[in-house]
Amino acid sequence: MTASEREKMAAGLWYNCIDPELDRLRIRAREAVHSHNTMPPAQRGSAAPELVQLFAGFGDGAFVEAPFHCGYGFNITLGERVYINAGCVILDSAPVVIGDGSMLGPAVQIYCAEHHKDTAQRAAGIEIARPVTIGKDVWIGGAAVILAGVTIGDGAIVGAGAVVTRDVPAGVTVVGNPAKPLPCP
Structure with a gap:
């Protein structure tokens, strides 16, 4: 039996993101996001119910x-x-897990997909997904970008505008593009 594109995506294999099942799932997410983004704040609370359920x-x-x-x-x-x-x-x-007490500043972006390097494969929608894990009590500054497969350890700080391309150890502060640890004082 051949695996579905969703099953391949979940298994961390190359999959085709231009797939009817995946498209339906993205539409479901867009509907929950729309509800969240348009609901009056007093009604929304911490997040729209549709988003929490998603x-x-x-x-x-x-x-x-x-x-x-x-x-x-x-x-x-x-x-x-x-x-x-x-x-x-x-x-x-891919899975994105954000640990207790962590804070993401405005416009932070987390990307789990990596598109194929071959132009024909990329044009055909072939990509691979890698999880992102953010530990406990992490602070990610505004407009930082976290790329696929990255783990950020507990208590780490990612400076505003940083582009995180590799793992960040616990308690370390990284800044820049690509993000690098700040020297110890």
Whole structure:
């Protein structure tokens, strides 16, 4: 039996993102995101009910500001007291886990997909998804970009505008493009 594109995506294999099932799942996410982004703040609370139901996990005290965008939603797990500021984008073609007490500044972007390097394969929609894991009590500054396959350790800080291309150890502060550790004082 041949695996579906969704099964390939979930298994971390090359898959075709131009797939009817994946398209339906993205539409479902867009509908939940639209509800979240257009609901009056007093009604929305910490997140629109449709968005909370879409996520794999939504910890106590987690809060998602509007506007927000995600690719699928069902791969996102927020720990307790996670704060996601306005304008964040999480393209969750693989699991994205954000640990307790972590904060994402405005316009932070998390990308799990890597498009194929071969132009014909890329044009055909072939990509691979790698998970992103953000530990507990992490602070990610505004407009930072976290790329596929990255793990950020507990208590780390990612400076505003940083582009994180590799893992960040616990307690380390990284800045720049590509993000590099700040020298110890």
